[in-house]
Amino acid sequence: MLSEKKVSAYLTVKIIFFTPDLHFIGLTFATLMSSLENKRSARPIAIWLLIGVAMLMIQVLLGGITRLTGSGLSITEWKPIMGAIPPLNDHDWNLAFEKYKQIAQFKYLNSNFTLADFKSIFFWEWFHRLWARLIAVAFLIPFIIFIFQKRFKKEMIKPMIILFLLGALQGLVGWIMVQSGLEDSELVYVSHYKLAIHFILALVLIAYALWFALKLLVPQNQLSHQPGLKKFTIWLIVLMVIQLIYGAFMAGLKAAPFAPTWPTINGEWFPSPLQSYNNHIHTGIGFLFDNPLMVHFIHRTLAYIIAILIFAWWWKAQKTNGTALLQRSVILPLMLVLIQVSLGIWAVLDSIYPKKFIGIAVAHQFIAMLLLLSFIFLLYILKNKPIKV
DSSP states (O other): OOOHHHHHHHHHHHHHHTOOOHHHHHHHHHHHHHHHHHHHHHHHHHHHHHHHHHHHHHHHHHHHHHHHTTOTTSOOOOOTTGGGSOOOSHHHHHHHHHHHTTSHHHHHTOTTOOHHHHHHHHHHHHHHHHHHHHHHHHHHHHHHHHHHHTOOOHHHHHHHHHHHHHHHHHHHHHHHHHHHHHHOSSOSSOOHHHHHHHHHHHHHHHHHHHHHHHHHHSOGGGOEEOHHHHHHHHHHHHHHHHHHHHHHHHHHHTOGGGOOOSSSBTTBSSOSOOSEETTEEOOSTTHHHHOHHHHHHHHHHHHHHHHHHHHHHHHHHTTSOOOHHHHHHTHHHHHHHHHHHHHHHHHHHTTTSHHHHHHHHHHHHHHHHHHHHHHHHHHHHEESSOOOO
């Protein structure tokens, strides 16, 4: 990009030697200076948003670890400010442990826990909450700075409000989710439905922040008009959201160990009997969401369908005559889905080994988020209307 001094020198030379129309040059100079100013003001905001996206993705991964380690209910109090400080001495640790002993998770699941065991699960929930606080700080401080610098334009106000509301909603749902587990006298884990809502809202927040950043970063001349490919992309995103919901159900129900085999499910292509689980017969629609083996089967089947459809999408996309940005980007989802399926198989096979499983499952979740965001990015650059030149 040309610096302001170079642009000014160039226009000065042009005024003196080539163009007698000073009014035209004045307008051109003003337009260029305005363009430079817009780029300067938008880029820091876009970088700030992308940092937020990265921090939110880490928060989701920490949430996954928290669930897989059974740590989510280890902190029995909700202190937005003072809760950032963990217990600092034996008295405080014992007090926190005594409070944990009052909830159903300890009574029915972890009654053999020692203080050392409690500290190990406490850490992940504490770190998960601490990271949420750091995200709030990382959002608020630059936001105030940008206000003083007058970087926000009128068209940015509405997206910023939406971003703030999504963040607040996510925090509220997290609080409700944990509180429900603390108040229920028989619940040893938070409901997998609430977990899925919390997870999907986090993805909506991440996707919206990315979309906002793309508006500030991607030049209009790099957008492509490919209506057929855009529709295909939208349907793939819908299908991936359903798959991500079932991924949350898998974590919430701890469904992976119910079928630690591949390519069959416990030796069968279609497992049976699916309707009988835990001495309960599932006959209603809840059978599709509450039965761990059925959830496992649906999640696995959707993975195959999505992988095949992404290959078809790539085959179609790489034949289109899109912009350079689109042509460079179409290979990304195909690469990610191949990694994702491989990690999914690995996670299933190692699901009976908890220490190995957690790391693989978190990697599986991370690639799932990248895959979704790659299609959000592609959806953005696939414009509805032809770009006017």
